Structure formats: C-alpha cells, structure tokens
Amino acid sequence: MAAHRKPKQRTLTGSTARTAFTLALAGAASATAFEGTSVAEPALTPAQVKAKVDQLYHDAEVATEKYNGVRETVGDTRESLGELRDEAARRTERLNASRNALGSLAAAQYRTGAVDPAVQIALSSDPDQYLERAARADRAGDRHAAAITGVRQQLGAIDQLRSEADTKLANLTSQQSDLKKHKSKIQGKIADAEALLSRLTAEDRARYAEQDGHGAAAAPRANREAPRGGAATAPNARAAQAVSFARGALGAPYVWGATGPSSFDCSGLTQAAWRAAGVSLPRTTYTQINAGSRVPRSQLAxxxxxxxxxxxxxxxxxxxxxxxxxxxxxxxxxxxxxIDQMPFAGASRPA
Known part of the structure; x- marks a missing residue:
C-alpha cells in the first residue's frame, strides 16, 4: 500500500523561498521584455544629435529632388494628355461632319428611289445629256467611296488617340502615386529631424540654426552681402542678373518643392535665379548639372x-x-x- 501513497508536497521556507521568489520576478521581467516593452534609447550627445539631424536633412533633400523630378514629369504627362484629348475632340468633330455628309448622300439616293446611276444614264435619250450624266455619276461614285474611306481613316485615328490617352492616364496615375510616396518620405525625414532637435537645449538649437545642415556653419554675416574683396565679376550680363536675383532672395525660407518667389528649395532657387536672367533651367539638381557647359572648380565664375x-x-x-x-x-x-563645406561634385555654366 505504501507504494501507492500520494507524494507529500513540501513548502518553501527561509532562504529557499526568497530565492524562488527572486527567480520568478526575473522570469516575469524577461517575459515582459520579450512581449514588447521598449528599452530606453541611450542618450545622445549634442554632437551625435547634430550628425543624425544632418543626415536626415540630407536624406530629405535627396527625396525632395526626386519629388521635384516626378512632379515635373506629372506636369508634362498631364499636359500631353490634355493635348491628346483636345486632338481627339477636334477629329471627332470632323468625323461627325463626314458622317453628316454621307447621311445627306444616302438621303438623296433614297429620294430618287435608289435607282442605280447606270440605269438612270441609260434612260436618257439625249446623247449630250447621257454623257453629262455619266460623268456626273462617275464623280459622285468617286466622292462617295472617298468619303467612306475618309470616315474609316478618321475612326482609326481617333481610336489610336484614345488608346494613347488611356496609356497617358495610366502613367499619370502611377506618377501621382510615386509623388505621394516621395512626399510622405520627405515629411517623415523632416519630422524625425525636428524630433531629434527638440532634445537639444535652446542654446544648442540656436547654434544648430546657424549651420547649413550639411555639417558646417554658414558664412559669417559680414560675408552675406558681397564676396570678399569684391573682385569677382560675372562673365556676362545674364550671370550678373542671376547673382543679383539670388542676393535679393537672401533670408527667404527654405520650403521643399518651392521655386519662389518668396520661398525656395535648393534647385528651385537656382532655377528662379536664372529664369530671372531669361534662361530656362531644368527643375532638379541632377538635370541642372547637364545644363550649359561644365566648368572645372579652378575656373568658377x-x-x-x-x-x-x-x-x-x-x-x-x-x-x-x-x-x-x-x-x-x-x-x-x-x-x-x-562651397568647401560639402563634397564638391561639379559645376556648370548655363548658356
């Protein structure tokens, strides 16, 4: 019978109980951590915050230029789509006119009893009238056939235009979707940068505000009105006008996607400056570098x-x-x- 007795349960007392309780707490804490409790992010030094913010702003600028490029493409596609639709409408009007002409011809044949032109000619007893009717019927037949052929060609051309318009519309929809993605990415990067900057003291934020966001401080205020020495001369009147416009824009806020007149992003400012000089530049940095002629750094003007x-x-x-x-x-x-505060990639001189 002893072999079938239920094992006696032992209670934990003293140091054994304390050890078990500690282990249980540790296990619970570990389980909670694995269930998703976040670990506090290590504190960053002001220098680390600034480095991260610089990178975020740089990433936002890369996305901004892509956004500018897509937006320009969207504009071109929308304009092209409008032109296709206008041309389709014009051709549809001409088609309707041709159809009306055919309808008038058919009605005229119905009113004459739909008698075959050859029969009508044969019924004429006057030789001169016979020849006149024969020539007229021949010309009418040619015109009838040409009108039908013209209608068929117009229908084919309109179908082609509508097909091209459908393709353009599909491209436009895709481009607009890409535009939203780039916009969201830019806004996310800027929001992350602003959140990091909020960790800094007011003094550090003010110090960062004097930087360009590219890892270096801006030029002293004394240098913001004219180049040192005043010896630099623009190579032509248009270049001088572009520089004059840029000087007039000093202090204007940065707004991504903006091309003026009261705010700018980087390529928007250069585009607006040269536009004021009568020169049309492409919208993005990676297309502006191919505008005009390349210039070595040693020959900048x-x-x-x-x-x-x-x-x-x-x-x-x-x-x-x-x-x-x-x-x-x-x-x-x-x-x-x-210009030496950032990695130099090249220069161009607009024509």
Whole structure:
C-alpha cells in the first residue's frame, strides 16, 4: 500500500523561498521584455544629435529632388494628355461632319428611289445629256467611296488617340502615386529631424540654426552681402542678373518643392535665379548639372551652378571667392556659405 501513497508536497521556507521568489520576478521581467516593452534609447550627445539631424536633412533633400523630378514629369504627362484629348475632340468633330455628309448622300439616293446611276444614264435619250450624266455619276461614285474611306481613316485615328490617352492616364496615375510616396518620405525625414532637435537645449538649437545642415556653419554675416574683396565679376550680363536675383532672395525660407518667389528649395532657387536672367533651367539638381557647359572648380565664375554629393543632391549659385548662395534646408533660410563645406561634385555654366 505504501507504494501507492500520494507524494507529500513540501513548502518553501527561509532562504529557499526568497530565492524562488527572486527567480520568478526575473522570469516575469524577461517575459515582459520579450512581449514588447521598449528599452530606453541611450542618450545622445549634442554632437551625435547634430550628425543624425544632418543626415536626415540630407536624406530629405535627396527625396525632395526626386519629388521635384516626378512632379515635373506629372506636369508634362498631364499636359500631353490634355493635348491628346483636345486632338481627339477636334477629329471627332470632323468625323461627325463626314458622317453628316454621307447621311445627306444616302438621303438623296433614297429620294430618287435608289435607282442605280447606270440605269438612270441609260434612260436618257439625249446623247449630250447621257454623257453629262455619266460623268456626273462617275464623280459622285468617286466622292462617295472617298468619303467612306475618309470616315474609316478618321475612326482609326481617333481610336489610336484614345488608346494613347488611356496609356497617358495610366502613367499619370502611377506618377501621382510615386509623388505621394516621395512626399510622405520627405515629411517623415523632416519630422524625425525636428524630433531629434527638440532634445537639444535652446542654446544648442540656436547654434544648430546657424549651420547649413550639411555639417558646417554658414558664412559669417559680414560675408552675406558681397564676396570678399569684391573682385569677382560675372562673365556676362545674364550671370550678373542671376547673382543679383539670388542676393535679393537672401533670408527667404527654405520650403521643399518651392521655386519662389518668396520661398525656395535648393534647385528651385537656382532655377528662379536664372529664369530671372531669361534662361530656362531644368527643375532638379541632377538635370541642372547637364545644363550649359561644365566648368572645372579652378575656373568658377559668379553665376555658375555648383553641385555637391555623389548623387548630385544639392546645388548653389556661385558668387565668387569660394562662396555661394544656396537654400540649405528646412529652418535655414537662403544664405551665403563656402562651397568647401560639402563634397564638391561639379559645376556648370548655363548658356
């Protein structure tokens, strides 16, 4: 019988109980951590925050240039779609006119009893009338056949236009979707940067505001009105006008996607400056670098476009003596800055 007795349960007392309780708490804490309790992010130094913010703003600028490019494509596609629809409408009007003409011809045949032209000619006893009717019927037949052929051709052309318009519309829808994605990405990067900046003290935020968001401070205020020495001269009147416009834009806020007149992004500023000089530039940094002729860094002149980073994601307007005017980033208005504060990628001189 002893072999069938229920095992006696033992209670934990003293140090054994305390050890078991500690282990239970540790296990519960571990389980909670695995269930998703976040671990506090380590504190960042002001220098680390600034580095992260610089990178976020740079990423936002890359996305901004892509956004600008897609938006330009959307505009071109929408314009092309409008032209196709207008042409289809014009051709439809001509088609309706041709159909009305055919309808009039058919009605005329019905009124004459739909008698075959050859029979009508044969019924004529007057030789001169016979020849006249024969020539007239032949011409009418040719016109009838040509009208039908013309209608068929117009129908084919309109179908082609409508097919092209459908394709353009599908492309436009896809481009608009891409535009929304780029916009969301830009807004996310800027929001992340602003959240990081909020961790800094007021003094550190003020110090960062004096930076361009590219890892370097802006040029001193004394250098924001004219290049040192004043010796730099624009190569032509148009370049001088572009520089003059950029100087007039100093202090204007940075707004991504903006091309003026009261706010700009980096490529929007250079485009607006040269537009004021009567020169049309493409919208994005990676297309502006191919506008005009390339210029080596050693031969830069006021008005030249200077580009930065391997992806050609930033541009400024050179004003001489190693300085440029550019739109740096959100929160940093249009200002003068040294061109050596960012990795130089190339320069071009608009024609």
């Amino acid at each position: 006021p008005g030249d476009l200077v580009f930065f980073y391997s992806g050609i994601s930033h541009v400024g307007l050179y004003i001489g003596d190693g300085q440029m005017i550019h739109a740096p980033r959100p929160g940093a208005p249009v200002r003068v800055a040294p």
